Amino acid sequence: MNADIRPARASDIGALVALENAVFETDRMSRNAFRRMIVSKSASILIAERDGLLAGHCVVLLRAGSNKARLYSLAVAPNSGGGLGRALLEAAENAAAAKRRKAMRLEVREDNLRAIDLYEKNGYRQIGHKPAYYADGADALRYEKPLVRSASDDDQPLPKKAGTG
Numbered sequence: 690m691n692a693d694i695r696p697a698r699a700s701d702i703g704a705l706v707a708l709e710n711a712v713f714e715t716d717r718m719s720r721n722a723f724r725r726m727i728v729s730k731s732a733s734i735l736i737a738e739r740d741g742l743l744a745g746h747c748v749v750l751l752r753a754g755s756n757k758a759r760l761y762s763l764a765v766a767p768n769s770g771g772g773l774g775r776a777l778l779e780a781a782e783n784a785a786a787a788k789r790r791k792a793m794r795l796e797v798r799e800d801n802l803r804a805i806d807l808y809e810k811n812g813y814r815q816i817g818h819k820p821a822y823y824a825d826g827a828d829a830l831r832y833e834k835p836l837v838r839s840a841s842d843d844d845q846p847l848p849k850k851a852g853t854g
Contacts, residue, residue: 704736715823733785
């Protein structure tokens with residue numbers, strides 16, 4: 690996998706939208722959604738570049754007060770493969786662990802066998818099923834993976850939401 694993975698910037702939005710359109714038929718992220726998430730403290734967008742071109746991205750949601758992260762999206766450009774999905778997944782997990790999340794959750798289309806294989810080979814286990822989850826009526830499978838943390842992390846409480854006791 691010869692790609693550079695880095696946080697997305699506002700200048701990447703056009704390429705991110707183009708990748709969404711190339712990879713997904715439904716449930717695509719909009720330009721405005723990318724714009725909001727790039728500056729949000731509750732989201733992390735990582736991109737993979739090959740030869741200066743966007744080859745993939747992942748979006749991780751980090752809700753305040755939760756010890757779980759959510760892999761909201763993972764997309765790899767057609768013909769990019771070569772371990773790029775696995776590298777982005779690992780980067781997403783590292784980003785979540787760095788924010789002291791204990792687990793990563795995700796939903797995946799029940800008919801996306803390639804993605805299911807990637808997740809299962811990387812330690813994700815099915816925890817649920819969501820009928821008609823996607824806009825086109827397709828079902829989703831829900832997966833979760835515990836994230837590896839150091840023993841010293843267990844002594845640290847999660848930050849509380851503003852206004853909570």
